[in-house]
Amino acid sequence: MNKVFSVCLIFLTVTFLYTLAFEIVEGKDALTSLYWTVITMATIGYGDVTPQTTAGKVLAMLIAVSGIAIYTAFASIIVEHITEKNIKKIQGLLAVKNRNHVVIVGWNEATKEALRELKANGFDVVVVSEKPIDHRCVVGDITDEETLKKAGVEKAKFVIVSTGDDSKNVLATLTVKKINPNAFVVAEALKAENVDLLKFAGANSVVLSMGFAGRLLASAVFEDSVVKFFEDVSASYYGNDVFEIPAEGFEGMSVLDVMVKLKREYNYILVGVVRDKVIVNPSHDERIKKGDKLLVIGKKI
Numbered sequence: 001m002n003k004v005f006s007v008c009l010i011f012l013t014v015t016f017l018y019t020l021a022f023e024i025v026e027g028k029d030a031l032t033s034l035y036w037t038v039i040t041m042a043t044i045g046y047g048d049v050t051p052q053t054t055a056g057k058v059l060a061m062l063i064a065v066s067g068i069a070i071y072t073a074f075a076s077i078i079v080e081h082i083t084e085k086n087i088k089k090i091q092g093l094l095a096v097k098n099r100n101h102v103v104i105v106g107w108n109e110a111t112k113e114a115l116r117e118l119k120a121n122g123f124d125v126v127v128v129s130e131k132p133i134d135h136r137c138v139v140g141d142i143t144d145e146e147t148l149k150k151a152g153v154e155k156a157k158f159v160i161v162s163t164g165d166d167s168k169n170v171l172a173t174l175t176v177k178k179i180n181p182n183a184f185v186v187a188e189a190l191k192a193e194n195v196d197l198l199k200f201a202g203a204n205s206v207v208l209s210m211g212f213a214g215r216l217l218a219s220a221v222f223e224d225s226v227v228k229f230f231e232d233v234s235a236s237y238y239g240n241d242v243f244e245i246p247a248e249g250f251e252g253m254s255v256l257d258v259m260v261k262l263k264r265e266y267n268y269i270l271v272g273v274v275r276d277k278v279i280v281n282p283s284h285d286e287r288i289k290k291g292d293k294l295l296v297i298g299k300k301i
Contacts, residue, residue: 007070007073007074007077008074010070010073011070011074014041014070015034015037015038015041018040018041018059018063019033019034019037020033021059022036022037022051022056022059025051025053025055025056025059026051026052026053028049032049035049037063040060040063040067041063041064041066041067041070041071042067042071043064043068045064095150095151095152096126096136096138096150096151098124098126098152098155098156099155100155100157101123101124101125101156101157102123102124102125102126102157102159102160103148103151103153103156103158103160103176104118104125104127104128104159104160104162105128105148105161105163105172106128106161106163106164106168106172107127107129107130107133108162108164110162110164110209111127111160114160114162115127115135116237117236121236126138126156127151128140128142128147128148128151129142130142138150138151142163142172143163143168143172143175145175145178145179148172148176148179149179153176153183154180155180156180156183157183158183158185158186159176159180159183159184159185160185160186160187160188161173161176161185161186161187161188162187162188162209164190165190166189166190166191166197166198169187169188169189169190169194169198170197173185173187173198173201173203174201176202177202181202184204184205185202185203185204185205186203186204186205186206187203187206187207188206188207188209189206189207189208189209190210192208216230236300239299240297240298240299241298241300242271242295242296242297243295243300244293244295244296245268245294245296246294247273247288247289247290247291247292247294250288250294251289251290251292253287253288254284254287254288255273255282255283255284255285255286255287255288256284256285258270258288258294262296266298266301267298267299268296268297268298269296269297270294270295270296271296271297272295273286273292273293273294273295274292274294274295275289275291275292278295280295
């Protein structure tokens with residue numbers, strides 16, 4: 001950055017001095033002199049303004065020669081600066097300036113799928129990883145406060161913590177909450193005994209990934225269709241998806257009437273009502289209340 005500043009300063013200083021010199025030697029006004037200086041330094045030379053005096057012609061030759069050097073230096077420094085910045089960005093060495101984005105802490109098979117799902121739903125995502133990846137990332141110690149700050153955790157709306165190690169998950173969650181107490185933190189737990197610890201560390205939601213995976217493995221033995229069902233509804237980028245919709249317009253209606261309306265008009269299947277908790281498979285005569293959300297299966301319109 002110092003090089004860019006220095007070259008810009010030299011360029012502006014030389015342009016000013018040459019403009020002043022041409023104005024004095026040729027008796028032209030300031031704007032005409034500046035115009036002539038710039039096009040001469042750029043070696044364009046339209047010929048609409050030309051020096052008439054011997055001193056002016058000597059000045060023109062000096063400007064033309066020095067202009068080539070100055071413009072070349074200016075261009076090379078700018079290109080070098082942009083290239084260096086892009087390389088640092090690819091390597092994850094630059095701090096991000098995102099706001100209300102999602103930060104994923106950790107890079108593994110679980111977070112790869114999380115990133116894919118978030119991108120399919122239009123979220124702005126930054127990943128904190130220990131090495132560069134093929135996505136906007138910040139590289140460094142995934143539990144380090146400065147690294148997390150570079151990823152914009154202070155201004156993030158959501159943070160997903162999945163490092164592949166419960167102790168790191170706890171430390172990362174504590175650090176995230178220290179930086180941004182308002183961030184909604186979703187943390188992965190590999191062992192059931194660490195779920196409460198992660199919640200104590202500040203995680204708003206804890207996913208026991210190995211437990212869920214184990215249940216799917218068991219289901220695949222005697223109910224393989226169940227596994228295929230979850231594979232379908234858990235991905236937004238293909239097939240059907242499970243998602244929330246507002247219950248506005250359905251208040252006071254029974255679940256049965258809502259199911260018929262949703263199926264007829266949107267081809268959605270109602271599977272739950274989100275109130276203080278998720279009511280899965282609610283009774284047919286359950287009434288939808290103001291502020292409820294509906295959990296449905298289908299393709300987003």
